[in-house]
Amino acid sequence: MTQITVAELAKLVGGRVVGDASRSIVGLGDLRSAGPDRIGFVREARYQAVAKTTRAGAILTVTQLATSAAQVLVDDVDVAYAKVSAHFHPVPRATAHDVHATAVVHPEAQLEAPVAIGPRAVVGKARIGAGTVISPGVVVGDGCVIGRDCFLHPNVTLYTGVQLGNRVILHASAVLGSDGFGYAREGSQWIKVPQLGNTVLEDDVEVGALTAIDRGALGTTRIGARTKIDNQCHIAHNCTIGCDVAMAAGVQIAGSTTVGDRCVFAGKVGISGHLQVASDVRIGGGSMVFKDVPESGDYMGHPLLEKRRSLRLLRVLRGLVPSREDGE
Amino acid sequence: MTQITVAELAKLVGGRVVGDASRSIVGLGDLRSAGPDRIGFVREARYQAVAKTTRAGAILTVTQLATSAAQVLVDDVDVAYAKVSAHFHPVPRATAHDVHATAVVHPEAQLEAPVAIGPRAVVGKARIGAGTVISPGVVVGDGCVIGRDCFLHPNVTLYTGVQLGNRVILHASAVLGSDGFGYAREGSQWIKVPQLGNTVLEDDVEVGALTAIDRGALGTTRIGARTKIDNQCHIAHNCTIGCDVAMAAGVQIAGSTTVGDRCVFAGKVGISGHLQVASDVRIGGGSMVFKDVPESGDYMGHPLLEKRRSLRLLRVLRGLVPSREDGE
Amino acid sequence: MTQITVAELAKLVGGRVVGDASRSIVGLGDLRSAGPDRIGFVREARYQAVAKTTRAGAILTVTQLATSAAQVLVDDVDVAYAKVSAHFHPVPRATAHDVHATAVVHPEAQLEAPVAIGPRAVVGKARIGAGTVISPGVVVGDGCVIGRDCFLHPNVTLYTGVQLGNRVILHASAVLGSDGFGYAREGSQWIKVPQLGNTVLEDDVEVGALTAIDRGALGTTRIGARTKIDNQCHIAHNCTIGCDVAMAAGVQIAGSTTVGDRCVFAGKVGISGHLQVASDVRIGGGSMVFKDVPESGDYMGHPLLEKRRSLRLLRVLRGLVPSREDGE
Numbered sequence: 001m002t003q004i005t006v007a008e009l010a011k012l013v014g015g016r017v018v019g020d021a022s023r024s025i026v027g028l029g030d031l032r033s034a035g036p037d038r039i040g041f042v043r044e045a046r047y048q049a050v051a052k053t054t055r056a057g058a059i060l061t062v063t064q065l066a067t068s069a070a071q072v073l074v075d076d077v078d079v080a081y082a083k084v085s086a087h088f089h090p091v092p093r094a095t096a097h098d099v100h101a102t103a104v105v106h107p108e109a110q111l112e113a114p115v116a117i118g119p120r121a122v123v124g125k126a127r128i129g130a131g132t133v134i135s136p137g138v139v140v141g142d143g144c145v146i147g148r149d150c151f152l153h154p155n156v157t158l159y160t161g162v163q164l165g166n167r168v169i170l171h172a173s174a175v176l177g178s179d180g181f182g183y184a185r186e187g188s189q190w191i192k193v194p195q196l197g198n199t200v201l202e203d204d205v206e207v208g209a210l211t212a213i214d215r216g217a218l219g220t221t222r223i224g225a226r227t228k229i230d231n232q233c234h235i236a237h238n239c240t241i242g243c244d245v246a247m248a249a250g251v252q253i254a255g256s257t258t259v260g261d262r263c264v265f266a267g268k269v270g271i272s273g274h275l276q277v278a279s280d281v282r283i284g285g286g287s288m289v290f291k292d293v294p295e296s297g298d299y300m301g302h303p304l305l306e307k308r309r310s311l312r313l314l315r316v317l318r319g320l321v322p323s324r325e326d327g328e
Numbered sequence: 329m330t331q332i333t334v335a336e337l338a339k340l341v342g343g344r345v346v347g348d349a350s351r352s353i354v355g356l357g358d359l360r361s362a363g364p365d366r367i368g369f370v371r372e373a374r375y376q377a378v379a380k381t382t383r384a385g386a387i388l389t390v391t392q393l394a395t396s397a398a399q400v401l402v403d404d405v406d407v408a409y410a411k412v413s414a415h416f417h418p419v420p421r422a423t424a425h426d427v428h429a430t431a432v433v434h435p436e437a438q439l440e441a442p443v444a445i446g447p448r449a450v451v452g453k454a455r456i457g458a459g460t461v462i463s464p465g466v467v468v469g470d471g472c473v474i475g476r477d478c479f480l481h482p483n484v485t486l487y488t489g490v491q492l493g494n495r496v497i498l499h500a501s502a503v504l505g506s507d508g509f510g511y512a513r514e515g516s517q518w519i520k521v522p523q524l525g526n527t528v529l530e531d532d533v534e535v536g537a538l539t540a541i542d543r544g545a546l547g548t549t550r551i552g553a554r555t556k557i558d559n560q561c562h563i564a565h566n567c568t569i570g571c572d573v574a575m576a577a578g579v580q581i582a583g584s585t586t587v588g589d590r591c592v593f594a595g596k597v598g599i600s601g602h603l604q605v606a607s608d609v610r611i612g613g614g615s616m617v618f619k620d621v622p623e624s625g626d627y628m629g630h631p632l633l634e635k636r637r638s639l640r641l642l643r644v645l646r647g648l649v650p651s652r653e654d655g656e
Numbered sequence: 657m658t659q660i661t662v663a664e665l666a667k668l669v670g671g672r673v674v675g676d677a678s679r680s681i682v683g684l685g686d687l688r689s690a691g692p693d694r695i696g697f698v699r700e701a702r703y704q705a706v707a708k709t710t711r712a713g714a715i716l717t718v719t720q721l722a723t724s725a726a727q728v729l730v731d732d733v734d735v736a737y738a739k740v741s742a743h744f745h746p747v748p749r750a751t752a753h754d755v756h757a758t759a760v761v762h763p764e765a766q767l768e769a770p771v772a773i774g775p776r777a778v779v780g781k782a783r784i785g786a787g788t789v790i791s792p793g794v795v796v797g798d799g800c801v802i803g804r805d806c807f808l809h810p811n812v813t814l815y816t817g818v819q820l821g822n823r824v825i826l827h828a829s830a831v832l833g834s835d836g837f838g839y840a841r842e843g844s845q846w847i848k849v850p851q852l853g854n855t856v857l858e859d860d861v862e863v864g865a866l867t868a869i870d871r872g873a874l875g876t877t878r879i880g881a882r883t884k885i886d887n888q889c890h891i892a893h894n895c896t897i898g899c900d901v902a903m904a905a906g907v908q909i910a911g912s913t914t915v916g917d918r919c920v921f922a923g924k925v926g927i928s929g930h931l932q933v934a935s936d937v938r939i940g941g942g943s944m945v946f947k948d949v950p951e952s953g954d955y956m957g958h959p960l961l962e963k964r965r966s967l968r969l970l971r972v973l974r975g976l977v978p979s980r981e982d983g984e
Contacts, residue, residue, distance in 0.1 A: 089522040139810035154467035157828035172485035194745040406840040417850040447760040482795035500813035
């Protein structure tokens with residue numbers, strides 16, 4: 001069990017210690033049950049009582065508490081908690097070079113040791129950086145370039161030529177580089193347009209389970225650095241998604257749309273193709289976006305409106321059908 | 329072919345026999361074509377004419393018919409049909425212990441014989457109960473506990489520590505125990521919050537193809553006994569879903585929401601996080617739920633309204649744009 | 657590199673050559689950078705300037721240009737481009753019979769050589785036509801019948817008895833033949849109705865990544881010839897989808913619904929069960945369909961209205977909440 005002192009934890013989270021900074025901590029704990037080698041946290045005032053009686057060794061907190069535990073005073077408990085938790089529970093990386101006997105790896109694949117390739121994984125003529133973990137059932141196509149310290153969960157599929165930066169996480173059964181939905185219509189028939197582009201995920205992108213990111217028709221479908229995409233999202237061909245974006249489950253974006261940086265899309269948002277969404281745009285759950293969103297801000301609904309207008313519209317709509325005595 | 333008498337079938341479905349209860353039946357059939365060793369059913373009056381002329385050996389029916397076939401009188405033909413069909417077509421279970429030579433099973437995995445593990449399955453240090461079938465390409469993480477008589481279809485992924493009760497059915501490429509979408513925001517960046525909880529499915533749960541059920545951030549994401557979830561649904565971290573719930577395809581529920589028992593959600597319903605939905609709540613297709621639903625009943629739409637109000641609203645909205653002579 | 661003359665390309669696309677028809681072309685290129693062995697295209701007038709100075713050997717164009725390149729005059733550049741691109745980048749097919757040593761193929765499977773079966777694929781007692789490629793991780797159930805020149809991408813699952821025509825393309829982790837969501841309700845409990853039907857895809861169907869097409873409860877779930885389905889769609893049990901239909905990502909159709917020919921559904925459309933949708937119906941993104949659509953035409957919204965009425969409704973709704981000075 002990795003030990004760390006309260007002083008070191010405070011440094012890790014940019015916090016200030018009140019009390020015994022020399023205590024050594026081995027993990028997180030619940031203040032109600034944790035022992036002296038654990039660190040807990042107080043997020044809200046109503047938990048301050050617990051702090052009085054806790055046996056925990058340390059507490060992450062915004063405001064100083066009456067407690068015998070060492071306190072690490074921070075600006076944001078959530079951020080501090082995330083960092084402390086990540087210290088004790090880091091994303092696993094390959095530390096020893098280990099290709100399972102049942103994995104099928106192309107003889108010309110370039111593995112920068114140490115790489116861990118699990119049972120039944122299939123790796124084509126690809127390049128994989130040091131520290132990366134390829135889980136069971138993953139399929140990596142020819143020409144893929146995977147950075148360092150990436151983690152690919154089971155049954156992920158990478159088509160040919162997908163490029164991943166460093167520390168990219170792909171959850172189970174995510175599909176990257178699949179053909180875009182591209183056809184030309186001749187009379188009543190659809191003629192498939194070969195999808196010849198690629199898919200690029202920059203550093204520190206995380207992609208949820210069962211999410212699909214298509215390859216470009218000719219160019220690139222790109223996901224910017226540190227962007228986080230939840231489960232069952234769809235990013236169509238030739239989209240360009242900015243950096244530090246967050247998309248909740250079920251967001252689906254049609255082809256050739258550009259999304260700026262730091263956007264936040266709630267669940268089930270749909271965005272049409274060939275649109276421009278500015279940076280710092282936040283869109284509420286279930287919204288449908290059919291026009292450019294040129295200005296940052298909060299939006300929701302269908303029609304998509306500024307959030308306050310959209311909430312007013314919902315009130316107006318309710319008012320159109322007042323409930324009656326009949327139980328409605 | 330398993331044989332069963334009409335009398336035994338009547339007992340199976342809690343029905344009453346009219347006619348020859350001793351006939352032996354080997355399977356279901358269509359009244360128009362079935363022979364004397366088959367049982368058919370009459371669900372609606374307009375099929376009663378067929379009963380007159382059928383050669384089938386028996387008929388499931390609510391009301392007595394003019395027919396030479398033995399009749400099994402039941403309260404609900406659909407329920408009786410389901411039970412008879414399940415008798416002739418049970419969910420397969422492992423009867424002989426059989427681990428395929430190409431499966432990769434952790435030496436410390438505990439398999440309660442008989443267990444069937446298919447080609448290319450990968451089983452970590454997990455426990456699997458008797459009768460359970462693990463199909464090709466399934467990946468079972470370390471620490472998983474799988475009950476008896478479960479059926480995991482191909483390419484399912486179980487992350488570490490997932491717990492399944494007995495008789496759980498998971499369809500192809502379902503993903504259980506994936507990381508929740510949990511981040512703390514520091515400035516413009518998202519700091520990943522390690523997802524340390526687990527996922528629990530109680531007895532007799534069925535999960536559709538390509539459905540994702542995330543693990544808890546700290547606690548548990550729980551699906552209650554006998555709940556049925558269709559394809560491409562998403563249950564986020566720390567949700568608690570009650571018993572006997574049915575969710576159609578595309579339902580997506582955000583984190584920490586609690587759903588009561590016996591709820592029925594139609595396709596594409598979206599529910600925000602940290603909400604409470606009471607028991608016996610039925611929600612129409614495509615509805616978006618942004619507030620608690622404290623009372624049982626029928627709801628639909630966006631804004632979510634009692635079903636009758638929501639239908640009135642749809643009529644009012646149509647009235648706002650009367651169609652014109654121009655062909656609209 | 658396959659060589660083809662401009663004359664042959666013109667024949668391929670049904671075009672007329674202006675200039676040197678004898679030039680040999682080896683691939684597509686961008687008019688700004690391509691050399692004399694490449695063919696480019698001019699889709700819009702604003703690109704005609706580029707044609708003047710290009711070094712490309714040939715150009716696909718609707719109207720004759722001032723250029724030294726050979727011109728192939730066509731009615732529709734998009735269709736011509738698709739055909740030329742497909743000539744240089746055809747969907748791969750098996751040319752040599754090759755079953756990878758790590759694939760698991762049922763001894764009674766019938767493979768019509770040449771068939772290519774990739775690493776870790778599992779093929780039951782099925783029939784597979786000549787030219788078909790089975791990628792790594794694909795699972796083909798017993799009783800499946802797969803036509804000629806099909807391409808199954810990685811980790812696809814075919815349940816038992818799925819039938820594919822010729823030239824069918826299935827993208828990664830698509831699931832065909834999964835159980836329909838069929839239960840009978842007895843008191844508060846759901847009794848599973850065994851799903852005994854099958855799934856049939858006719859010739860030239862393409863199915864996107866992570867799409868699910870359930871098997872029929874008793875009969876067949878059928879996808880008509882040349883229909884194209886994007887990622888993450890769901891076709892429930894006993895649906896009948898016509899020919900030459902196109903469905904964008906996230907379309908989900910409930911059970912027993914019939915869709916005519918040449919329909920076009922944009923992303924996230926939801927359609928209830930037991931409905932009839934006529935041929936040549938086009939439905940806008942995010943629409944919810946709760947009633948039959950008996951007449952061809954353009955529709956959108958919820959309530960679903962003729963497109964022009966639906967657009968008027970969106971304007972009316974915006975008008976209900978005029979923006980204020982407060983920044984909304």
